[in-house]
Amino acid sequence: MTPTPRDIVATLRQGTLIQLSDETGVSLACDPAHAEAVEHLLDVRKDLVPAPLPTILIADSGQLNLYVRPVPDVAWDLIDFAENPLTVLLANGINLPEAFRAQVPVRKTFSEPVRKLIGALGRGLLTLPFEDAEWPVGLAKPPISWGELPGKIQLPRIMELGPKGEVAFLRK
DSSP, X not given: OOOOHHHHXXXXXXXXXXXEEETTEEEEEEOTTOHHHHXXXXXXXXXXXXXXXXXXXXXXXXXXXXXXXSOOHHHHHHHHHOSSOEEEEEESBOSSOHHHHSEEEEEEOOOHHHHHHHHHHTSOEEEEEOOSSSXXXXXXXXXXXXXXXXXXXXOOEEXXXXXXXXXXXEEO
């Protein structure tokens, strides 16, 4: 039986990590409000080379202020008008574990199933994006997966946005 977004939200809220698939490939994902799940996700990251950038995945720019305050004015437009995957690193994180408060990587998903899941959860997802169509060798797959892989995955651009709108591209 295929799980519904509601089923997966219940699982996420219990602290279970899931496999998530979207336009950038497969990721390991958890509820960022569940401290033990976040700790587990970060423990997995320690064993990976190169270590993926933990990223808050959101459905739309309206969720930015759940994780960053103040939000630089240009961040809203960057998130809203991005036509390709774009991870924006923002300062002044809130409602996140201490490890993410100095700099919060945020990306809006274009995947409709993932957007529905985020909508059902009512907040973003914390992900470890593997940026590949294949699950990493040697890493146990979570029992639950959600989302669909496109025919061709797209690596996100990564940019750092300063509090006054300063921009630095880390990956174009």
